[in-house]
Amino acid sequence: MHTWMIRLRRQAPLSQLLMWIYAVLSVYPLLWMVFYSLKDNNEIFVTNPFGPPLSPRFENYSTAWHSFQVPVYFLNSVLVSAATVAGAIVLSVMFAYAAARMRWRFRETARMYMVVGLFIPVQVILLPLAVLMRDIHLANSLLSLIVPYIAFNLSFATLVFYGFFRTIPFELEESACMDGASIYRTFWSIMLPIVRPAIATMIIFVFLSAWNEFPLALILISKEELKTLPLGLLFFQGQFTTDWGAMGAVMTMASLPTVLLYVFFSEKVESALTVGSAVKG
């Protein structure tokens, strides 16, 4: 910590205040959701849409729990998301490394080709994709979600990793080459540790996208035992059109894991970030 920075930091009460206000605006929806889950319809819509519940209705949670296969959906979501994270990150780190550091023809073309995936809303290819999943016999298993989820996350993840790899000085590889290390070894023991912060960040991003994904799951999954949380939530919405509080309880139950996971993981990201900048600086 440099003294000049300390001085500057002390001088900014206004910007600090603004930041805290924005932080409150960001966190409030979480509170709102928890409040919501403890109210009845009248309070939700008319008398008290935004404040804390006047007389908390914890029974909303038991209603939700009993009519909603939380454990099954939850487990499926965990499996699908974890597998997606692993697959997408391994594949995209490898691709990004080759695209950012190695020398080969069509490198730029291949990269642009990958980027296109970023602009394809899933609705655009829903039907051909569903036909494809049937043809390769993946329909109605968790793989029918995992495989497309990995593929859909590749574009974004490669872009992020590509950006990171491009900021690393080439001298690192030069010296590794001179030491006689193979390219694989260089990738594994020198490059991967450097992009750790990016990996930590991407774990969160990919996990979230898989955890909250809905349109593909709706089309590809019909078996009850394979449903993920967002799907369960949808049908729950249908069943509880008259009981919005219970729906709030389900929303809370479906969201809190990601919040906790993020809060937990953000520590890792923080430390990974420091490691990253230490290597770079």
Added chain:
Amino acid sequence: MIRKTGAILLIALLAFTAAACGGSGSTNGSNASPSAGSASPSGSESSAAASPSASASAEKVKLRIYAQYADEDTKLPYDYAVAELKKEMPNVELELDIQAQDDGQKLKTYAATGNLPDIYQAGLDIINTFKQSGNIQQLDEYADKFGFKDAMQPSAMNTLVTDDGHIYAFPYAGNEMILLYYNKELFEKFGVKVPTTFDEWKTAVETFKKNGIIPLSMFAKEKWPDVALYDVFASRLDPAGITKLDKGQAKASDPAYKTAAEKLAELVKAGLLAKGATNMNYDQAAALFYEGKAAMFLNGQWEIEASTKALGDKVAWMFYPGMDAAGYESSKLVFSGGGGPGGYAVNPKSEHVELAAQVAAFMSRKYAEFKYTERGTPIVATKVDKPIVKQYPPMMQELAKVIPDMKSTAFAWGLSNPKFKAAIEDASQSLLAGTSAEQFVKEVDKAIGQ
């Protein structure tokens, strides 16, 4: 995404039955069954029951069914039908795949990937698309064989047979209609006359508005009520209402339809609807009416039960106001609403087509039976010979009196031209959000032209 009781029927196309209603209207409690339906259904039912128990008691069959199972109005009848099925055909096990509110996206994808369930709920849109591609079983033969045709209410035959003369789905609901509900207490309190003409309606709107009461509550986020409201106006001027536009027999720029749009736009401008009405769901809109914050409410006749529960004898329905006093009288019995073919359909590629058809027919009838006996609605497709468990509310009894002479138009979901349907849905919602009548006419005519 989130829809309510009324919208649940969106897929189900309904038909009306004078006979059953006449019967129920004169019935007190549960001592009598409608005379029209007592003999034949029970006869056909037992014959239908005979064949499966003979043929299949040995082997267990699992059938996949894609059906609505969303709220009380769809869950309870379904559960009842399944329980009855278990008694009747114990060898059949149904695997329920709950229908998503997704404009048929999932069902169409099922069809495209050859993954259709054995039985599924189909509306006119699905029937038309699927029959060309061989994804829906023609049920003519089975309708006779399992006695379904005989069990139909004669007045509801339009929900069974499509334009090409064939049967593709077993309907359970009858021809339903849009009612304009109102809060009698509020009308009295502010000295407002129940309107019989558009001008009186406008006066009513202005009076309520002045007193801080929302004149008409609507869940206009769902687009069908928007179309229904336009149809209420259009059918005052042309008894066929929007069906004529749907079939390309009239244009929105024709005087009757244009005037209807102008009159509606005028009321909207006068403050007919609540702020943000086009973004309200059923619960929000209904809450306004139930709590006395809105004087009128627009929904199907299935709303009778819920409104009665919330407002007791304060609530009633009115005949739609007309162009003028003469127009009011002459079009009084024309109701917006109606029905078209739809119900439980069968996948022709199912391994058990005949069994699936039999189950579909059985389920439809039991579904209707439950709605008739337990859910306070006489408006079902098939005759019911069971006594009514739950007595009909007064508003339903009122309705039953006029049902025999009633003429109806069509619901948004009973329209046959999907392009027109999408266009009039979007245009009607725009109209309620304050767009001009000219714009409405232009948008709708563009879709008719094609």
Added chain:
Amino acid sequence: MNKFLGNRAAVAVFILPALLLYSVIVFWPLLQTLYRSLFQWDGLNPGTFLFLDNYKELFQDELFRTSVYNGLIFAVIIAVFQIGVGTLLAFGVADAYVKGRKWLRISFFIPVVLSVTVVCQLWMAVYNGEYGLLNRLFQAFGMSYRQDWLSDPDKAIYAIAMVNAWHFMGYHFALLFAAVKSIPEHFLEAARIDGASKWKAHWLITVPLLRETYRFCLVLAVTGGLSAFAQMFIMTGGGPGTSTYTLTYLMYRSAFRINEFGYGSASAVVLVIECLIVTLLINRLVARDRIVY
């Protein structure tokens, strides 16, 4: 060295798995969409080959123009808000001398963690014309500025864009913050010695160094905006009327509501091309030389 980084076998090992999976799952269906856009096709029955007629019809369709226009509004609002606020907050947190630094960081990211459904439900409550928080705020400040945020054909698209902007700002914040943190501190220190103020130092030193990140954020925000769908699907259903349609929504409506899959595919193809052009433009305009510290 050339041989080291030009090792063909190694390149193949690194790129093929990703390339293959992506080609089969994402690109092949996209090609099919492209092919189907040349047909009149309802998604099930054999179609009729039209060649470019779908495109001709599309370019005359008023709804198409609305959709493109809405996509652009969406993209601009999102990009400006997310990148602008993200930058300010990233600088602020990087500099902040407070204990709650970590909590600020976590808070900014929280909305990203929530699903679109939850976020949209919240904002529908905020925007509600009768009971909404926003109108109540105006009331509390004594202003009679009550609005039908989501039911006004002219305002709804902006209201929805703000939801998306707010929802995913944390994404951009996280990316920018990581980039800011990775800039060695002596860079700013040098500026400080020259007597520049904190914000000026950032403007002169940090912002140019973040070019790569900005490029990425910009591509992300703009293409995300052009292809927006979920928010309008949940909050307005494309309405009132058709006032909040985007190209993806047009595709959805054509394919599933009116069974014109070919036509819907054409609008999807236009969307992908539009995004591609914008990305190329951004790559051109935002300098692309590699940053070496």
